[in-house]
Amino acid sequence: MRLGLRVRIVVLLGALLGLTFAPLYFAISTYAQLSLQRAREDSARSLGRVIGAYVSVARVERSPVALDSLLEAQVGGSGVSAIGVYGPDGLQQAARGERELLPARVVAATEELTRLQGEHGAALAVRIPDAHGAVVTVLRVDDEVAQTAPLTRLVAGYMGLLALALLLAAYFALTRLIVRPLDALRLAAQRVEGGARRLEAPRASTRELDELGVSLQAMTERLLAQEQALRGQVTEIERATAELHQAQAELIRSERLASVGRLSAGLAHEVGNPLSALIGLQDLLLLGGLSPEEERDFLQRMRLETERIQGIVRDLLQFARPERGAPESLPAPPGDVAAALHETLSLLKPQRSFQDMQIELTVEPALPRVVLGTPQLVQVILNLALNAADACGGRGQLRLQARLAAGQIELVVEDDGPGVAPEVRARLFEPFVTTKEVGAGTGLGLAVCRGLVEGVAGTLSLEPGEARGARFVVRLPVSDAQS
Ligand SMILES: Nc1ncnc2c1ncn2[C@@H]1O[C@H](COP(=O)(O)OP(=O)(O)OP(=O)(O)O)[C@@H](O)[C@H]1O
Ligand SMILES: [Mg+2]
Missing domain, CATH: 3.30.565.10 (Histidine kinase-like ATPase, C-terminal domain)
Incomplete structure (x- = not known):
């Protein structure tokens, strides 16, 4: 099936919009997730440092029991799910909260942020070094994808609506500006095809289509003029042909007359000679006074001349009617x-x-x-x-x-x-x-x-x-x- 101009352009536009909007959508949602993640990490780091500093002071000034209760008090608030205190040897000295999230040993004494995947979802572990080892604070975080979902949904919805609006606008613009004027032109051309003498081009609102209509109209008018000129030429040729036919017929007639003339002249010549001889011989015979031998000789010569005439007449007959050459007409x-x-x-x-x-x-x-x-x-x-x-x-x-x-x-x-x-x-x-x-x-x-x-x-x-x-x-x- 061959699709119309409008559908083709709208489908093409839809594909182009898809190609443009899809990467844009992914870029926006990724950017939102990354920004959220970075903000989380920054705040986790700050909180980790505060707790680290607090615990660092406490483990010097307080007894282990007092330190334990201090740790206990910190866990649960501000999203803190576990705190671990590590000695200079890197081994765990005290821990509270979801201990399984804490490392058994701290290898390097530098500040570090690690992403963990616990039972209850994602978590961030912040390691803060101090003079006596290190403090690791684990903070629970929500899934960024879920967090940014409303925003990305909003963006997707906006883009979808925008694409739909663009496609609709393109469809209506194409209909009004191109398809309808073209349809009108097609109908006008079909009327010409059906026998109309002139193409009445409808006025179109776009300059190009309007010009096309005007040119088509001019073209049919010129064709019409040419057709009329051609008709005139055909009539002229027909008249000339008729004259030519007449001239040819006259030529044939005069040629026929000429050949009849030549034929008669030839016949007169061929038959005339023996006839003159015959008359001369007959005159001599009529004068009389000839010996019987002379008379016989004359008569024989007359017979020869007569046979010559007979031969000519026979040949002529055969020339004229060869199919009757043989008298038995089978x-x-x-x-x-x-x-x-x-x-x-x-x-x-x-x-x-x-x-x-x-x-x-x-x-x-x-x-x-x-x-x-x-x-x-x-x-x-x-x-x-x-x-x-x-x-x-x-x-x-x-x-x-x-x-x-x-x-x-x-x-x-x-x-x-x-x-x-x-x-x-x-x-x-x-x-x-x-x-x-x-x-x-x-x-x-x-x-x-x-x-x-x-x-x-x-x-x-x-x-x-x-x-x-x-x-x-x-x-x-x-x-x-x-x-
Ligand atoms: N083989 C040939 N070579 C040269 N000229 C020829 C030859 N055959 C015919 N012609 C020419 O054509 C003419 C017509 O020939 P055609 O046979 O019709 O008549 P003809 O020979 O002259 O007389 P007829 O045949 O009636 O005795 C001849 O007179 C001759 O000039
Ligand atoms: Mg001959």
Whole structure:
């Protein structure tokens, strides 16, 4: 349990008062006892000397019997409980009263005061030397502790009352000066916590707490002002963000329009060439006057140009809707990357453009199947490998790798050619982007590849390789069906 401020301070004060008053109390009671004891001893000594002198005269002038009666007369009065008379040899010559308190022999002939503990309480023995030996007078004394008890009780009571009064005063002062103003401040702060907009600091009677209240009030007011400023900024940011979104949407729209424009231009260019050839050939045919062989040759050339257009249209369709590449719209069976690689190489190797290419194939054993079908895999690898051979001018190194990485199949097609030209890099995967001459390439290969790969949630990208050349990386998800 956590104690309150007031209780803690009062307990601390109580402990401090205890620590201060306890030694003071002991000092006072000890001092009183010692003073009493010293006064007693002084009076015992005086009485002892008087009796000693009296007895000393008597033992010279009177007979032993008269001395005895004199001693008898002294015992009992003024608290004297025994008197002993000793000769020059130190032996006891006469004694009266409580003899057991008297020494049998006096050793030294000097004045001495001894404290004794008799049957009836404490006693003081005063030894007074004289010309014929010594006189020992024993006086009963009361216990000093008991004697000083009323005084020490009084002191203790006074101290207790004083401590209580101090603690009470501290408790009430703390309540009035600190605890109540602090409670009022706490309540005001709780109101702010509960949603109040301003902290109404109550006036406190102490300067520090009053200043604290004023500062807290000023602080909430400043926070309020800052919050309002912040709100303004947030509104401003929201407005700017909305504008930005709009600008971005417009940019995307114009970029889309631009790519549609580029696509159309590319399409017009690619289809335009064979169409012009077709029209020219048809014009010649319509003019007539051709030999049957010439007519047949023209028709064959027209057929080739038409096939070229058909090829472009087919590729475009595949780029636009790769998932419908196969007309039988059943989901394609999972593809085998290793098999696709081998099949592609068997297709490529006999080709003249591949005669002088060095091919390096690295396939991790037992690769799982992927979501893209084997024929589509072959198409992708074929396109990438043909591009590599074109870039190397048919003379270079082609590295093909397949491995399992981070739960996906990673297929790398890398060559040591000149690398992708900077002017096409930004739009590399757009249709009709090519650096090849008219008729040599349509610029559809990479666009179709990316369409196929992204159609099954895979990725195709150009990545920086270790050496020069181009490094294309295909990442494909592993198929759930592994048969
Ligand atoms: N391995 C490569 N090294 C250097 N440049 C490349 C490489 N692969 C592609 N490119 C560049 O990317 C362009 C686009 O390639 P893409 O395969 O899309 O079309 P293409 O090969 O020009 O024509 P298509 O494949 O339609 O016959 C190429 O013209 C070439 O400039
Ligand atoms: Mg190509």
